[in-house]
Amino acid sequence: MFAQKIGRSGAEQDSRQTIFAGLAAAVMLLVGMAPGSALSQSNTIKIGVPVPLSGSSANAGTDIVNGAKLAAARINAAGGVLGKQIELVPEDDACDAQTAVQAAQKLVDAGVVAVAGGYCSSAALPESTTFHRAGIPYVLDASTNPQLTEMGYDNVFRTIGRDDQQGPFAASFMKDVLHAKHVAVIDDNTTYSKGLAQNTVQALKKDGVDVVYANSITPGQMDYSPTLTRVSSLKPDVIYYTGYFSEAGLLVKEARQLGLKMTLMGGDATNDPTLMKTAGPAADGMIITTAPLAQFLSGAHAYVDDYTKAYGQAPGPYSVYEYDAVGVTAKAIADAKSTQPAAISAALHKISNYPGATGTIAFTPKGDRSKAVYITIIVHNDNFEPYQSQDASGHWAAMK
Numbered sequence: 001m002f003a004q005k006i007g008r009s010g011a012e013q014d015s016r017q018t019i020f021a022g023l024a025a026a027v028m029l030l031v032g033m034a035p036g037s038a039l040s041q042s043n044t045i046k047i048g049v050p051v052p053l054s055g056s057s058a059n060a061g062t063d064i065v066n067g068a069k070l071a072a073a074r075i076n077a078a079g080g081v082l083g084k085q086i087e088l089v090p091e092d093d094a095c096d097a098q099t100a101v102q103a104a105q106k107l108v109d110a111g112v113v114a115v116a117g118g119y120c121s122s123a124a125l126p127e128s129t130t131f132h133r134a135g136i137p138y139v140l141d142a143s144t145n146p147q148l149t150e151m152g153y154d155n156v157f158r159t160i161g162r163d164d165q166q167g168p169f170a171a172s173f174m175k176d177v178l179h180a181k182h183v184a185v186i187d188d189n190t191t192y193s194k195g196l197a198q199n200t201v202q203a204l205k206k207d208g209v210d211v212v213y214a215n216s217i218t219p220g221q222m223d224y225s226p227t228l229t230r231v232s233s234l235k236p237d238v239i240y241y242t243g244y245f246s247e248a249g250l251l252v253k254e255a256r257q258l259g260l261k262m263t264l265m266g267g268d269a270t271n272d273p274t275l276m277k278t279a280g281p282a283a284d285g286m287i288i289t290t291a292p293l294a295q296f297l298s299g300a301h302a303y304v305d306d307y308t309k310a311y312g313q314a315p316g317p318y319s320v321y322e323y324d325a326v327g328v329t330a331k332a333i334a335d336a337k338s339t340q341p342a343a344i345s346a347a348l349h350k351i352s353n354y355p356g357a358t359g360t361i362a363f364t365p366k367g368d369r370s371k372a373v374y375i376t377i378i379v380h381n382d383n384f385e386p387y388q389s390q391d392a393s394g395h396w397a398a399m400k
Contacts, residue, residue, distance in 0.1 A: 042084070042111075043084055043085065044084055044085050044086070044087035045080075045081055045082070045084050045085070045086055045087065045113060045333060045339055046087045046088075046089050046110060046111055046112040046113060047068075047072075047086060047087070047088055047089065047112060047113070047114050047115065047116055047326060047329060047330075048088075048089045048090075048091060048107035048110070048112035048114070048115040048116075048117065048136075049064070049065055049068050049088055049089065049090040049091065049115070049116060049117040049322075050090075050091045050092075050093045050100065050103050050104060050107060050115065050117045050118060050123070050124075050127055051064045051065060051090065051091075051092070051093065051117050051118070051119050052092065052093060052094050052095040052119055052120065052123070053065070053090065053092035053094075054092050054094050055094045055095055055096075056095075056219075056220075056244065056246040057095045057119060057120060057244060057246070059272060059274055059316070060119050060142075060245075060272060060316060060317075060318060061092070061119055063315060063316035063317075063318065063319045064117060064119060064141060064142065064316075064318055064319055064322040065088075065090050065322075066307065066310070066311055066315070066319055067141075067307070067315065067318070067319030067320060067321075067322035067323040067326075068088050068090075068116060068117070068322050068323070068325075068326050069088065069310075070303070070306055070307060070310065070319075070323055071086075071322070071323045071324075071325075071326035071327050071330075072086040072087075072088050072326060074327075075326075075327070075330050081330050081333045081334050082333065082334065082337065082338075082339070086326070086330060088326075089107060089110050089112055090117075091103040091104075091106050091107050093119075093120075093123040093127065094123070095119060095120035095122065095123050096122070096123060097122055097123060097125070097126050098126075099123070100122075100123035100124070100126045100127045101126045101127070101130055103123075103127070104126070104127040104130035104131060105130055107131075107136075108130065108131070108134045108136065112136060113136065113333070113339045113340070113341050113344060114136060114137045114138075114139070114329045114332075114333070114341065114344050115127075115131055115136060115137065115138045115139065116138075116139045116141065116322060116325035116326045116329050117140070117141060117322065117325070118138070118140040118141060118142060118143040118158075119141075119142045119143065119318070120143065120190065120191070120192060121143045121144065121145035121147075121148065121190075121191040121192040121195065122190050122191035122192065123143075124140060124143035124145070124148060125145065125147060125148060125191060128148055128151070128153060128156050129151075129153075131155060131156075132151075132153045132155055132156070134341075135155065135341045135342055135345075136155065136341045137155045137156075137157065137329070137332070137341055137344050137345040137348055138155060138156050138157070139157045139158065139159065139325040139326075139328065139329050139348070140156070140157065140158035140159070140160070140325070141158070141159055141160060141318055141321040141322040141324070141325040142160060142317075142318040142321060142322070143158065143160075143192070144158075144160060144161060144162050144163045144166065144192060144195075144196070144268070145162075145163055145191055145192055145195045146162045146163055146164045146195065146199075147195075149162070149366040149367045149368050150366065153367075154345060154349070154367075155341070155345045156367045157328075157348055157363050157367040157368075158325075158367065158368060158369055159321045159322075159324045159325045159328065159356070159358065159361060159369055160291050160318075160321050160369060160372065161291060161368075161369065161372030161373070161374060162368060162372065163192070163195040163196040163199050164195075164199045165372055165374065166196060166199070166200075166267065166268065166289055166374050167196055167198075167199025167200040167201075167202065167203050168199070168200075168203040169289060169374045169390065170200050170203070170240060170265070170267070170289045171200055171203035171204045171206075171207055171209065172203070172207070172390065172394070172396075173287075173289065173376055173388065173390075173396070174204065174209065174237075174238050174240070174265070175204070175207045175208075175209050176396055177376075177388055177396050178237065178238060178263055179237075180209060180236075180237040180238045180263075181209065181210060181237055182209070182210045182211075182212045182234070182235060182236045182237050182238075183204055183209055183210070183211055183212065183236050183237065183238045183239075183240060184211075184212055184213035184214075184231045184234060184236040184238070184239045184240070185197050185200055185201050185204075185211060185213065185214045185239075185240050185242065186213070186214075186215065186216070186217060186227070186231070186239065186240070186241045186242070186243070186251070187215075187216050187217075187241075187242045187243055188216060188217055188218075188219045188242075188243030188244065188247055189216040189217075189218070189219075190219070190243065190244075192242075192269065193216075193242045193243040193244070193267075193269070194216070194242075196242040196267045197214065197242040200240060200242065200267075201214050212234040212235070212236050213230075213231050213234050213236065215227075217243070217247065217251075219243065219244070219246070219247055220247075221247075222250075223254070224247070224250060224251050224254055225254050225257075225258060228251070228254055228255050228258055228260065229258065232258065232260050236262055237262055237263065238262060238263045238264075238265055239255070239260075239262055239263075239264055239265065240265040240266070240267070241264075241265070241266045241267070241270065242266075242267040242269075243267075243269060243270070244269045244270065245266075245269060245270045245271070245272035245274050245275045245278075246274065246278070248266050248269075248270040248275055248278075248279075249274060249275045249276070249277070249278025249279040249283070250278055250279070251264075252264055252275070252278075252279040252282050252283050252286055253278065253279040253280060253282045253283075255282070256279075256282035257282070263285075263287065264285070264286045264287070265286065265287045265288065265289070266286060266287075266288045266289075267288070267289055267290075268288065268289060268290040268291060268317070268374075270286075270288055271288045271290045271293070271317045271377065271384060272316055272317065273316070275379070276379060276382045283379045283382075284379055284380060284381070285378065285379065285380075286378070286379045287376055287377070287378050287379075287387060288376065288377050288378070288379075288384070289374055289375075289376055290317060290374065290375060290376075290377060291317070291321065291358075291372070291373065291374060291375075292358070292373055292375050293317055293320075293377065293384060294307070294314075294315050294317075294319070294320035294357070294358075295314065295315075296375070296377075296386050296399070297320070297357065297358055297359070299355075299356070299357050299358070299359060300320050300357040300358065302357075303315070303320055303323060303357045307319065320357050320358055321358055323356075323357055324354075324356035324357055324358050324361060327354070327356060327357075328348070328351060328354045328356065328361055329344070329348070331347075331351065331354055332344050332345075332347035332348040332351060333347070335347040335350065335351075348363060348367075349363060349365070349367075351363060359371070359373070374390075375387070375388070375389045375399065376388045376389070386399035386400070387399060
């Protein structure tokens with residue numbers, strides 16, 4: 001009898017616990033508990049870093065994560081934010097749209113309050129939708145497709161420029177510096193590459209330059225000589241490739257093997273040291289349009305030293321923009337005095353003069369960087385060297 005009473009009491013207690021748990025869950029749903037709310041009880045503030053950590057762009061992804069680590073280390077050494085340490089949560093999106101959705105959801109489930117990262121626009125676009133639905137701010141460091149900040153999402157920002165800025169810049173360089181009359185533009189059919197190609201072609205035509213070829217290659221092929229032979233027959237003064245460095249190296253190598261003498265150019269996804277490893281001496285003289293590399297930025301000298309000391313090599317092209325993406329996100333968290341994602345997004349919109357390694361950062365109402373800069377660099381002796389820049393009046397001058 002006594003045992004039966006105890007048994008009933010235990011069952012009643014389990015029932016009460018189940019009811020209380022259900023009520024608690026219901027209350028959380030009713031009050032609309034925001035992502036990251038549980039983090040207020042944690043000793044860390046989680047910031048997601050979605051990048052390609054596998055596939056042909058893994059080098060770029062690793063470089064970006066390294067930049068994020070340096071930013072977090074600096075912030076944490078200074079006491080963190082709101083008395084808590086920054087905890088990075090990297091996630092592999094493989095530069096693939098489907099994988100990116102899964103990666104973004106993993107970050108949401110992990111309790112990140114903000115995200116700083118992104119490389120391929122084809123991955124960043126679906127990621128931005130996932131983060132928007134969760135209300136989590138997403139600060140992009142390398143994804144340049146205009147659509148990312150044209151969808152009306154109030155939680156998407158970037159520390160770099162847009163393809164509709166780089167395209168006209170590239171066109172102006174070809175026309176005014178190279179004096180090109182005929183140009184071929186090749187893309188790789190990805191979101192980023194097609195976007196940059198289309199913006200460049202549009203600007204070239206507006207400037208009166210004859211676009212003799214504008215078409216796509218298929219990434220991952222081992223031989224692009226048929227495309228190059230076709231392009232060569234059209235006698236362009238310049239070939240501008242808007243895809244990624246893995247294919248760019250092979251295109252450059254095969255172009256020179258075929259005896260093509262015209263100027264070879266690439267967009268900002270070609271500015272990775274892998275380009276020279278693949279192309280070898282053929283890469284010498286290739287010109288690239290890009291956001292300024294860390295080694296060419298006066299405010300990034302300490303960053304370059306820290307990166308080289310930490311990782312035994314110079315930083316790649318986007319890690320410093322990721323460094324600033326993490327830094328400006330931490331500043332917004334501090335300004336908001338909150339880890340609530342909505343408050344962080346609101347604070348990011350109010351950032352007006354964040355002193356980043358890449359220069360002063362502020363955002364337009366759409367979330368774009370208000371003063372994005374592009375330059376040209378040239379490959380010389382297996383190194384990227386500064387080449388030409390354009391002032392506010394549109395005049396070109398050699399960089400020192």
